[in-house]
Amino acid sequence: MPGRLETEFRAKRAAGRKLLVPYITGGYPGWQEAVRACAANGADAVEIGIPFSDPVMDGPVIQQASQAALEAGVTPQSVLDEVPGLDVEIPLAVMTYYNLVHHPGPERFAANLQRAGIAAAILPDLPLEESDPWCEAAAAHGIEAIMLAAPTAPDERLPRVAERAQGFIYSVGLLGVTGERTSLAHTATDLAARLKAITDMPVLVGVGVSNAEQAYEATRVADGVIQGASMVRRLMETGPDSVGDYVAEVRAAIDRDTVTG
Amino acid sequence: MSTNPETLSAPPDATGRFGDFGGRFVPETLVPACQELEAAFTEAWADPSFRAELDEVHRLYSGRPSILSECKNLGARLGVRLILKREDLNHTGSHKINNVIGQALLAKRMGKKRIVADTGAGQHGVASATAAALMGLECKVYMGAVDVERQALNVFRMKLLGSEVESVESGSRTLKDAVNEAMRHWVANVGDTYFCLGSVVGPHPYPYMVRQFQSIIGDEAHTQISDLTGAMPDVVVACVGGGSNAMGIFSGFVDEPTVRLVGVEPAGGAAIGKGVPGVVHGMLSNLMQDEYGQVQEALSISAGLDYPGVGPEHSYLADIGRADYPNVTDDEVIAAFRLLSETEGIIPALESAHAIAWLMREAPNMQGQTVLMNLSGRGDKDVAQMMDILADADGNV
Numbered sequence: 095m096p097g098r099l100e101t102e103f104r105a106k107r108a109a110g111r112k113l114l115v116p117y118i119t120g121g122y123p124g125w126q127e128a129v130r131a132c133a134a135n136g137a138d139a140v141e142i143g144i145p146f147s148d149p150v151m152d153g154p155v156i157q158q159a160s161q162a163a164l165e166a167g168v169t170p171q172s173v174l175d176e177v178p179g180l181d182v183e184i185p186l187a188v189m190t191y192y193n194l195v196h197h198p199g200p201e202r203f204a205a206n207l208q209r210a211g212i213a214a215a216i217l218p219d220l221p222l223e224e225s226d227p228w229c230e231a232a233a234a235h236g237i238e239a240i241m242l243a244a245p246t247a248p249d250e251r252l253p254r255v256a257e258r259a260q261g262f263i264y265s266v267g268l269l270g271v272t273g274e275r276t277s278l279a280h281t282a283t284d285l286a287a288r289l290k291a292i293t294d295m296p297v298l299v300g301v302g303v304s305n306a307e308q309a310y311e312a313t314r315v316a317d318g319v320i321q322g323a324s325m326v327r328r329l330m331e332t333g334p335d336s337v338g339d340y341v342a343e344v345r346a347a348i349d350r351d352t353v354t355g
Numbered sequence: 356m357s358t359n360p361e362t363l364s365a366p367p368d369a370t371g372r373f374g375d376f377g378g379r380f381v382p383e384t385l386v387p388a389c390q391e392l393e394a395a396f397t398e399a400w401a402d403p404s405f406r407a408e409l410d411e412v413h414r415l416y417s418g419r420p421s422i423l424s425e426c427k428n429l430g431a432r433l434g435v436r437l438i439l440k441r442e443d444l445n446h447t448g449s450h451k452i453n454n455v456i457g458q459a460l461l462a463k464r465m466g467k468k469r470i471v472a473d474t475g476a477g478q479h480g481v482a483s484a485t486a487a488a489l490m491g492l493e494c495k496v497y498m499g500a501v502d503v504e505r506q507a508l509n510v511f512r513m514k515l516l517g518s519e520v521e522s523v524e525s526g527s528r529t530l531k532d533a534v535n536e537a538m539r540h541w542v543a544n545v546g547d548t549y550f551c552l553g554s555v556v557g558p559h560p561y562p563y564m565v566r567q568f569q570s571i572i573g574d575e576a577h578t579q580i581s582d583l584t585g586a587m588p589d590v591v592v593a594c595v596g597g598g599s600n601a602m603g604i605f606s607g608f609v610d611e612p613t614v615r616l617v618g619v620e621p622a623g624g625a626a627i628g629k630g631v632p633g634v635v636h637g638m639l640s641n642l643m644q645d646e647y648g649q650v651q652e653a654l655s656i657s658a659g660l661d662y663p664g665v666g667p668e669h670s671y672l673a674d675i676g677r678a679d680y681p682n683v684t685d686d687e688v689i690a691a692f693r694l695l696s697e698t699e700g701i702i703p704a705l706e707s708a709h710a711i712a713w714l715m716r717e718a719p720n721m722q723g724q725t726v727l728m729n730l731s732g733r734g735d736k737d738v739a740q741m742m743d744i745l746a747d748a749d750g751n752v
Contacts, residue, residue: 147526147649148635150538151382157525169647192380193634197648219634221386223370224378244383246545255383266384270543 097238099139099185099213099261103296103317106138112348113262113298113318114309116325116341117141117189119159121168124334126180128325131338133182136345141216141320142177144170144190151191151218151301153273155323159330170194174210185213187240187261192220192228200231207237214238214261222255229258240264243289245281256293263295265316267302273323274304278311286316306340306347313348363609363677364570367668371559372639374674376667379558381637385538388545393560395465400567405460412456413571416489417446419453420575423583423727429698433718436725438583439701440576440604442732449704449732450572450600451482455551457568459486462549469493471544472551473537475502475530475596476659476706477509478732479553484518492549494518497537499529502658509736527652529661530596534636554597555666558637562666566602572729573607580727590721592617593729594709595680596624596660598669600731605678608727616678618669619713621688624653626665627673627680633664640667656685657705657737687712689744692734693752704732705740 096104103113116132118125120142132140145160145168152160170190177186188207195203195217207215215237220228222241232239238261243252245266256263267282268275282299289297299312300320309319321344328336371377379389399405413419421441430437442450455472462470470492474480480496487494496518503510503522513520526532534556541550555562555569580588591608593601595618608614620628626641633642635650643651643663653661672678683691688705691712696702703711707730714726734741745752 147651148531148535150535150636151542153539154525161526164649171647191634193642193644193650194648196632196634196639197644218382219380219637221379221381221383223386224380242383244386246384246387248387251387266382269384269545271539 097213097236097260099187099238100296102185103138103262107296107317110352112313112352113138113296114341114345114348115139115141115298115318115320116337117143117320117322118329119143119145119156119163119326120173121145121163121166122159122329124329126176127334128329128337129180130182131334132341133184135338135341137184137341138318139185139187141187141189142173144173144188144194146191146194149191151271153271153323155327156272159326171206174206177210177212186211187214187216188212189216189218192217195228200228201234204231204235204237208235212237214240216240216242216264218242222258225258242266243285245269245285252289253292256289256295259295263289263293263297264320265289265297265299267299267312270302272301274327275302278303278308282312283315286312290315306344309344310347310350319348364606367559367563371563373668373671376632376640376670377559377562378639379637380634380639381558382542384542384545385558389558389560396461396560396564399461399464405464409457409460412460417452417456418444419571421445423576423579426699429695432698433714434722435714435718437714438580438588438725438727439730440572440727441730442572442600443703443707443730447482447485448735449478449482450569450603451479451553452485453571453603454553454565454568454599455479455482455486458549458551459490459492462492462551463490465549467549468547469495470549470551471495471497471537471540473530473533473553474498475533475661476657476736477502477506477513478659478736480520481509481512481516483551484513484516487518488516495521495540497521497523497533497540499523499527499533501528502530505740506658506736508739529652530658531650531663538636554599555602555668556597556636556638556664562638562668565599566606566668569599569603570606572600572603573605576604576727577607584725587611587614588727589724590615590617590726592619592710592713592726594619594660594706594731595665595669596662596706597664598666600729602666602668604729609677616672617713618678618680619709620680620682621655621657621660621709622682622684623655624660624662625682626663627669628682630663632670635664638667640670641665656688659704659706660709681713683709683712683716687716691715692741701730702734702738703730704734705737707731
């Protein structure tokens, strides 16, 4: 049976809504206000980054935010401890790297997420072949294991990723790490289309979706978008309120063609 | 945990594991590239023409085979028979060339135009730049900003060889961050770029492939020491950061049950001695980390060993008790660096001096034994650093 995140996303998609998932680095000053601002301005879920020392899928902006949080003494548990107090209605996911799962053990990590009220998790350095221990532990604790699909995946791989995925499929928008780009890569819509053709799981494009216009473009094919660096840069430069304004702007763009809200 | 009773020098299993260690923990984007590399390496390694080409470059360019030198002065002082495998005499000054020649030939065979490499001390960067120059490949080397500063000569060397050197300002600004940045570059350029990893680390097939390319050290040494002494050594010892020179020489002796294998880690970067299993740089292996799983900075006198992780095959050999992994302090390393220089006229790389430091400490318990030590590199690159540490105002040691 699908979990809370997937259930909500499927229902919203059925109602004609495009899905918006901002990413916020947990532990960076003002992150809690930023998550609330996302929720208040039209986000459908928020992805909370748990900072890791070696974030190999992240570009300079998110690296910088993670490093600042770590230097301030932020730990995985200190981020999770704040989650119940966020008091938002939308589902929350975490994004982190596999060592922070492996170190306490998948079972304990999944239990910690469950206790904090987290719905789902994204682990960008855990590919399909290595995902069994995590997916079993996640399932045991009601955590949806969001899987990533990459533009380099051959056709035979995508159905196996889709089969394993829960919540939604994270369709990696380009060959590269997180960060803002001047235009949406053609790989973003190409891969989303390939995934849409083989699965009815919600497909969200992330990595390299950098502004409202690109979000609009991506959601002409995909069910939604994840935006990270453009959120975190605003959090770092101008604070949580500007994140809320930006979420509203992206929301308006992806709703542009929607007749009923 | 499983051990293969047949041979310890066997390849890893289908998931890229040596016992419990190894695997392929990379972003989805890189999985097909790792699979492609595994297939290409397996095919090339089994192809006599590839092996012949590799052998020719080793002989006519790198200067192989490297010789054995018996250290009669130091051996007499320590009460052991000490024999060095002289990887320091290779072109570019260390064992690193063995691996990069292999990988560069493979990159060309795969039709790649560019290689990207990580480097700590700069030895792998220099070797990669050298191989790229020889084979007409473009080369970009990522190096931590701290290392760029303390190994300025190697940075210039790489540039002289036509490579681009990118200073890495993220994280601890040393080798682990250089590997992160090289991996990020690979994620973005996976189509035309070959990732030339410098040690027996990373996602499968790197730990196995790099070990195979370095196994020439052990293969040669096995024959050479039999010829020289008529027997197997009692001990084979090498320094361990990521662990490629150690795996190279161990591979020739791991299936000789009477030979004791010793990998010497720096006290400030002892992944096996002080770490626990963890996942970074695509592999599950011993890793220095804090109580939450954040990777810790390694801090040692030698940039080449400043690595918080270690190759998964070393974790396996430690796990099954086949090899020991003691560690030595910077002060012991400085003393060893001086001792080999003064007694044998061989200035070792600071990395290699770790093995000597261990022998100085343990020799009283090893009287009369034959010790084969891999002298992985020469110390020219470290002379300026040692001058700062050792010399007085007049430049006297």
